[in-house]
Structures are given as C-alpha cells and as structure tokens.
Amino acid sequence: MASTADVSGLTELNGPPEQRSDDAHGYYTPAPEKLVDAKAPTGLIKDRWTTRKMENRLVNPANRRKLDVIIVGTGLAGGSAAATLGEAGYNVKSFCYQDSPRRAHSIAAQGGINAAKNYKEDGDSTYRLFYDTVKGGDYRSRESNVYRLAEVSANIIDQCVAQGVPFARDYAGLLDNRSFGGVQVSRTFYARGQTGQQLLIGAYQAMERQVAAGTVTQYTRHEMLEVIVVDGKARGIIARDLVTGEIETHLADVVVLASGGYGNVFYLSTNAMGSNVTASWRAHRKGAYMANPCYTQIHPTCIPVSGDHQSKLTLMSESLRNDGRIWVPKNKEDCTKDPRDIPEEDRDYYLERIYPSFGNLVPRDIASRQAKNMCDEGRGVGPMVGDFRRGVYLDFADAIARLGEDAVREKYDNLFDMYERITGENPYQVPMRIYPAVHYVMGGLWVDYDLQSNIPGLFVTGEANFSDHGANRLGASALMQGLADGYFVLPNTIRDYLADGPFEQIDESHPAVVEARTSVEERIDKFLSIGGSRSADSFHKELGNIMWEYCGMERSEDGLRKAIDMIRELKAEFWTNLKVLGTADSLNQSLEKAGRVIDFIELGELMCIDALNRRESCGGHFRAESQTEDGEALRHDEEFAYVAAWEFGGEGGLPVLHKEDLIYTAIEMKQRSYK
C-alpha cells in the first residue's frame, strides 16, 4: 500500500483547489461562495460516524407513527430504507414505476457486493476498503462518506444472510468471496451472476413484511413527477398513477429520493429501459443541486453493439475478468480470422502487457479506454459498426484448461448462457467478444454527510446521489452503497431531521401544492397537444448519439461545445415536433416516455457544460486536452479537487456553479498507477 500512514484525520493533507482554466466561460454563472459540507464531523476518521450517530437526536417510538416518510424508489437503496424505517415505526409510503417493487433495476446487478470482512485473511480491513475506494474514484469522492461506507459494509452481509440471501458458500458451509477489478484482495460476496437479484429480493421481502405489518404502503405503477416544497422544505410529491392517469398529491414530513441513476441519457446503456432522471431532475429544477453530472462510468465488459435496432446493451459481469484473459490480434490482418486459429505469439494480451501488476483486473476506466484504443488502432474484432470493429476477445480457454469446464460453468453459467442467447455463439468454444458501454453514473443530486440535499427534508440515497464513488466506481461498490444508505445510514441521519417534527400541517389547497400540481398537468397537456411528427423515442436516440460521441469515453473542448449546440436545437425541436398519441387519463407509455426524454435532454446539456468546465481527465472521464506523454489520464488536483454542484438557473438561464473543495485528511492524493 502507498504511504497512507496518517490515518488520524486530524490534519489537512491538501489545500483548496484553485481553478485556472475556464473552458465553460459563458455557459454558467459562478457562485460567489464555496459550498461546505459542514455536516461531516471532524476528528479521527474512524470515529466520525460513531460521533454522528451519537450526536443525532432520537425520535420517541410513540411519535414515529405520526411522522410520514415518502420514499421514491424500491431498489436496493429505497427498498432497504422502506423496510428499516417501517420497522422503526414511521409511516412510510413507497413509490415505484414498475408493477412490483421487486423489479427495480438493482435486480440486474450481476457480479457482487464488497465488504471488509477479511474472511480470507488476505489483509483486508475497513481502512483498505476505504483506501481502494477513494483511490479507485480518482480522489474525487468525500473521504468521510467513503470511510463510513467501508465501516458498515460488514454489517450488510450479516443482514442479508439473516434474510436468507443465498450467497455462494464453500464446502464448510461458510461464505465464499472473489476479487473484482481494481483490488488485490478477495472481498466480493456473490450469488453466482445474480447478486443484485438476490440482494434485492431480500430487501423486497423485508419491505413486504412491513407492508403486511401496516407500516409501509406501496404505490406501484406510480411515477413521481414533482417535489412539493413548502417554506423551503420538501413536504411531498406529485405522482401520476400510471394505470388511471390520475394526478395524485402525497404529503409527508420528509421525502427520500432513491430513484436510481440516469445512464439512459445515452440511450444505449446497460440500465433498465425505464431507468430515468425525472425524479432527480424535477428536484433539481426545484432548487436541489446536481453534482458532478458528467461523471459516467463506462463498463469494459459488455456485449458489443450489433446494429441500429438495438434498444439496450447487455453487461457481462466484470467478475469474468478474474478468469478470462483479454486480447486482440497483434496484426490487423488477423482480425477477421477465427480466433482459435490465431497462435499464441500473434495475440496481444494488452492489459497484462501494459499493467503487469493488475493485468486483466485493472479498474474499469483503464480497461475500457484500452479496449477503445485497440479498436481505434484497427485491431478490434467482430462485425464492422461504422468504420470500426468494436470488440476485443475475452478468452476462457486457459481457465477451462486449468479449472475444467465444470468449474467454469459453475462460476459463470448464466452469464455464458446469456451471451450465447444474444450473440448466437458458444463462449465455451469461441472467445467472447466484449466492448465498453455506459453503465453507471457517479454524478447525482448533491447531498451532505447526512444524505440530505440542499433542500431541507429532501434526502437522496443510492445511485441517485453523488457522494461515494468519485470520478469512477470500483466493481461491487454500488450495491454496497445502496444497502449501506438504506439499512444503516439514512435511518440514523433522517432521525435527526424528524426529531423536529411533526411539521406544520399543510393541505392540498396550499399554494405550493397547487403550483406543483398545475405544473405537472400543464406539462402533460403540452406533450399531448404538440401534434408534431416525431416519437419521443426518436428524440431519445438522437440525444444518445450526441452524448456518446461527445460526452462519452473521450471528450474535448470543441466536441463539447458542438454537443451543447446540438442539444439546444434538439430541445427546441422536441417542443415543436413531438408526437404523443393516446390520452392522459389512461395507461399511456408514449406519454411516460416523453416526460422522461425531455428531462434527459435538459440533463444532457448540463452534463456537457460540466464536462467542458472540468479540463482534466479523471476516472471514466477522459479529456483529450489532459493526458500524460504515454496517453494515460492526467488529473489536476490543484485545480479540480472539488465537487461541482450545479444550481438550476431558471428557464433559459445559465446554471450556477457551486464548488465544494475536497480536502483529504486520511489519504494523500496520488497519481493512480496500476502498472
């Protein structure tokens, strides 16, 4: 491990950043003051969470019933929070747009969940998990938050096992682990390739138990379309019943958004088709800051694009990189050959070559960028898409020879089946083909240490917030964050806010409620009355192409400026040429889609502005203008070690940039090296 001897957390190891460049000049308004997350306790980093839990006020059990909590989202973050707050006795209302909470996008996670249990005695510890996560995030996450995440990680596994989550076990009946990209210890707990499903079912069952107990009421097929803010505090939401079309007002003492990530802004991604930014974006328009929106994680191991019709991309779990070896032909001429006919000496195992100590297990941003480099060089494999072959091999031949086909089958069975079903090729015989795809977003609504946004009473958890992953995310850390937030963090922090409650009664005739409701109704009427000629889907595809081209794996100043203009035009066309058939008072999927797409368009513009401002490469975000001599990403800590928190500047106005300095006390910032 690097020199991280100072674990005290008592001295600041870096000074405040000072940005010199201003590429985004004219696209934003700078805020005069710096933003501070005053909530993080100071002192020894290992004591901060304990201190906070002690400081936070309690709510008497008899009073909890009188407090209403709205939770939007039933994924790992929302489901676990609903279960826990329900158990505690609060009156919880839970919302999701699917027909059942069990279908939230978390269900699709494959690889696993990290926890610092050190069951393998390979030197793992809370500190090491913390260190790896901060480093993996390229020093753009908050250290107090990440330390807390590492600290509660072990409890998550205990909780899930007790719920009956069937994790992989060894012959003694004890839990098994594997390792994931970017780390050298085995700390990832998994349930074959379906970890997300098993964890989510655990949280869902715990939540359904509370539904039966009457503490949680679930509203399925409901979409939240607006936050209600009264006297500066979040007091409820406006939701549409997706079956009847009815616009409903739900009031509460506190609102939690656990509505997931917005990777679908790229149209093609590994996200579920319904994943969207609407809940966060509507909150943003109401005043909540959107932090680091341009931080997108590109996942290196997805099934490559095969044609225009494609509606989504499918991830092959990163755990495959434990046993699979990645290569491309050394010679361009071999790219069209059957890979089995290419002899060993003509293969370039490029990750093992360039990064000998991590090899195929380098972090995602590096694995992704190198795959792109190989294809850009003309050494990609698979069908031509545009001017390139966009694929590299992920080869299991060695693993099968070493472990036997049965052992490989047991570890990765369903992933191999899925690959075969989609591509029509058998990966036990021919190497898989993979290519990077948009997977996860590290940006999201700004929250303080208590997971509260800058709007009091509006809390944000899971992928919808920004705080824990920095500019990049290590594998198996999103599931950990979702469950840490929902089971252990939020229930302890929301208490302090609720201790002030119950809050003043409001009713549906309050002007702020009426305003929120009317704005929702007017938007819906507008979508239906434009009467143009293009479907919402066609706008979405066009936006996705712009975003991937100019705000994807590699970004440049010129490209981003161009993208902003293109998005502005697209937005204008949306409002004049959209076509949505059907009515508002019924189930209308085109109408749902229209609302989500326009929010994506607005977000896309902000993402490009954020990317334009950040003239440095870090994590999955590679700025062409900022690279080392040998083409690696180059960060500029002295300029950009800050969180960019954007405030909505009003319709047609410029967004306002608030900066929160990232000051480290337990970890010294280092250039990352995996060589």
Place this chain on the structure above:
Amino acid sequence: MNLTLKIWRQKDAQSSGAMQSYAVEGISEDMSFLEMLDTLNEQLNERGEEPVAFDHDCREGICGSCDLMINGQAHGPEVTTTCQLHMRSFSDGQTITIEPWRAGAFPVVKDLIVDRSAFDRIIQSGGYVSVNTGSAPEANSVPAPRDKAMRAFNVATCIGCGACVAACPNGSASLFLGAKITHLGELPQGQPERMSRVAGMVAQHDAEGFGGCTNIGECASACPKEIPLDVISQLNKDLRDALRAGY
C-alpha cells in the same frame, strides 16, 4: 423478415378486447422479440395509431416484467423470458399470435399488460424471514451446508414473472409458491417461520383466486428459470406438516 402479428388490443380493464392484425417488415434475426415490437410501435405511431402497450424493463431476463403469450406459449417457443427471445427463433412470413398472460388472478390492465400484484400479496403473507435491521448475527456464525445452499440458490432464481400461472390450465401459482417455500426452507435462517410461512402463503394464494395444482407440469416447462417441479412436492409436504402442527 416480414411477419404478420395478431395482437390482443384492450383499451382498459373495463373494456372488452379483440385480436387485431398488423404487418411488420424489415425485422432482423438479431432483434429481440421486444425490439421487434418497438419497431411495430414506431410504425404505428407514425401512422397515427396508438402503440401497443406491453410490460418490460431490464431486457436482460432478470426483472420478470416482460410477459407475453406467444403462439399460445408463455414467453414463446424457447425456455427463456420474452426479452431474451430473439427473432432467429421465427421464420420469414410467419404469423405470430401475441396475447397477455391468461389467468383469472392476473386481470388485464391494457393490451398486453396484466396486473400481477397478487404475487406481492402472497409474499406479504409470509415470504420473508423476520429479521429487523441491525439485529443480524455475524454471517459466518451460522454455516449453511453447501448442497442445501445450492438448492436454495437454484430456486431463489425465480423472477416472479408469472409464466407458470399463465401456462397452467388451472391458473395455479404453485411453482412460484414452491420456489419461495423451498428457497427459505433450505436455509437455517428460514426454519423458525417455516410452518407459518407455508400456511400463510397458501391461504393467500387461494384467496387471490389462483387454482389448485393437479400435477400437470406445464408450469415447470414454461418457467424461464427452470424451477424444478419438485418444489411443489416440497410445498405440499411443508403444508401437510404445517396443518398437522395446527397452523
């Protein structure tokens, strides 16, 4: 490929529905079945006809949202979910009939969408382990024998899609139920509530209007996750034990 689609159209739960015919052209073999429907919907939208409503989300075969009867079979001709079914399983010029799940306990909401909330209510009636957050023992303090853990895992893969119900002539949800009973019943953590769980879940199953199991086995052959039929024997055994014990 060019295809003729016969699709069930129904405005809402109250209206009566009917089959309608559509022609789609230019379908590629690499498309998934749902991408084929997307193509149809784009064409309908262009013509000014309301697109066909259907449920879907992950499109990776794991969320259990997609649910179509295709040529009379739940999820179509392959053992998989509708979203993972690809057009290479069909041939040029073919006529394909697409209907919503058929079962009294799954009423139609619109077009191809049905209401499966009965499944949530079955889980509410006992499909969980009662452990409050924070009160769990250290995970490795309770070992689970590997073979039992494997069996638990194999049946915990149920995605709650409802194909088993749609395929069953009795509209029984016994496979779904058996999968959950077996999952929790194989693990040490599931033992304390084993009897009350099965009694509660079966009672709710019946109250929802799902039919009884008469060992036909259509459920297991339609299940995209290949949940084996023996979970129903496990269900029956546990239910007998529970009834004997007075639950």
